[in-house]
Amino acid sequence: MxxxxxxxxxxxxxxxxxxxxxxxxxxxxxxxxxxxxxxxxxxxxxxxxxxxxxxxxxxxxxxxxxxxxxxxxxxxxxxxxxxxxxxxxxxxxxxxxxxxxxxxxxxxxxxxxxxxxxxxxxxxxxxxxxxxxxxxxxxxxxxxxxxxxxxxxxxxxxxxxxxxxxxxxxxxxxxxxxxxxxxxxxxxxxxxxxxxxxxxxxxxxESNPEADSLSKSDREKIRLARDIVVENMAEPPSLLALSRMIGLNDYKLKVGFKAMYNNTVFGFLREKRLEKAWQLLQSGDMNVTETASAVGYSNTSYFAEAFREKYGVNPGAFVRQTAAWAKQ
Missing domain, CATH: 2.60.120.10 (Jelly Rolls)
Incomplete structure (x- = not known):
């Protein structure tokens, strides 16, 4: 054919x-x-x-x-x-x-x-x-x-x-x-x-056989760590504090998190922060500075650089594009 x-x-x-x-x-x-x-x-x-x-x-x-x-x-x-x-x-x-x-x-x-x-x-x-x-x-x-x-x-x-x-x-x-x-x-x-x-x-x-080697208990604890990081993205706990919160040593947390999510804990946090920022900017509820602060970036310029690196557009330009698309 x-x-x-x-x-x-x-x-x-x-x-x-x-x-x-x-x-x-x-x-x-x-x-x-x-x-x-x-x-x-x-x-x-x-x-x-x-x-x-x-x-x-x-x-x-x-x-x-x-x-x-x-x-x-x-x-x-x-x-x-x-x-x-x-x-x-x-x-x-x-x-x-x-x-x-x-x-x-x-x-x-x-x-x-x-x-x-x-x-x-x-x-x-x-x-x-x-x-x-x-x-x-x-x-x-x-x-x-x-x-x-x-x-x-x-x-x-x-x-x-x-x-x-x-x-x-x-x-x-x-x-x-x-x-x-x-x-x-x-x-x-x-x-x-x-x-x-x-x-x-x-x-x-996208599958990682290393994740299959984790015990059921460890997988549940690592999922909890993921949820804690996402829910507290503006002020996340340190890796050591996070490991104590879930009852797993920091080495197991680092290795297990990488196996389950193909990313480090704070690499994952960065992705979720930028995804949340995208959602906030698209909704029009916050400006760029407010959005950066809401997702845990104290430096707006650093936030703009990270946003541009991930999405290929400056956050300010993205807001203008979103407004223009909404009118079409």
Whole structure:
């Protein structure tokens, strides 16, 4: 099967929604008929084996759409607003606001369900099986994650989790790029690859066998340490104080925490501080200085540097971007 065939899955979905691009160009924004609702679907193909789909629409009536896939593929989906249901072989899968979904698709019939007057906003990124294999291969060309093994005997498999702040920043940037005709393909490809890398690490490859060697009691104590650090991120205890609080010596805490969370205690704390800062800035409830203080940074300049290093944007610029996106 050629890599281009997986695009037919998206084409079938768009056709069943009843939208059509002007002049027959499938990469132009396709608008929802005025009699059915409002909004658009934008398809972009930055390279032959990657397709981006940005959908933003609402329907005046409940919609139920039957589709059939024609080629195996992998799709990464970010539901930014609203909800939709997917029915496959008697099972229902929900896509809700703030959810990231990684889907492995064989050939099957399915039905999408959209609610009445419910604005829906999502980013979908699709690749064919050949590209998935290429992405998962190591330097010697081998891989321990095969599409057929992941899918097994089922025609469909899905993983879902809350969209992380880091992924949200990349996804929103990619959406804005996809909606701008002058965005370079390189930028779109880089954004898509970064999101796939995050998702594959989270859903498929991120496991540490060293964590399995910890006793049940030690694992529970280390989870408690994690919770204490997150709940007291503005004024966290020292490592020694934390070890006393959970009843585990500091060496076991350091080694066990690294095994379970693939990070040091204070490296983990830094990540959670920046994720919380992202949430506070996005909500608009605090300015940059207040946010830095709320998550435990006494130096605003140091906070701004850490935020920029993680998310690729200054916190002040992020606040302005968030306000601009909210108006669209």
């Amino acid at each position: 050629s890599a281009a065939n997986f695009h037919d899955n998206f084409q079938s979905y768009v056709e069943r929604l009843g939208v059509q691009a002007p002049h027959g160009n499938e990469q132009d924004p396709a608008t929802v008929p005025a009699s059915d609702g409002e909004g658009y679907i934008r398809r972009v193909i930055p390279r032959n084996d990657i397709e981006l789909v940005v959908a933003k629409h609402a329907f005046y009536r409940e919609q139920q759409l039957s589709v059939q896939t024609t080629a195996p593929m992998v799709e990464l989906n970010f539901c930014m607003q609203g909800a939709r249901a997917l029915h496959i072989k008697g099972r229902q899968h929900e896509f809700t606001t703030g959810t990231c979904s990684l889907q492995f698709m064989g050939q099957f019939e399915a039905a999408f369900e959209y609610r009445r007057d419910d604005p829906f906003y999502m980013l979908g990124i699709g690749i064919p099986v050949t590209t998935f294999r290429e992405f998962m291969a190591d330097a010697e060309g081998g891989t321990d994650v095969e599409f057929s093994q992941v899918l097994g005997q089922s025609p469909f498999r899905i993983w879902q989790e809350k969209i992380s702040p880091a992924a949200t920043v990349v996804a929103e940037r990619l959406i804005q790029g996809a909606l701008q005709p002058r965005t370079r393909n390189l930028e779109l490809q880089c954004g898509a690859l970064e999101l796939f890398s995050m998702a594959f690490r989270s859903f498929l490859t």
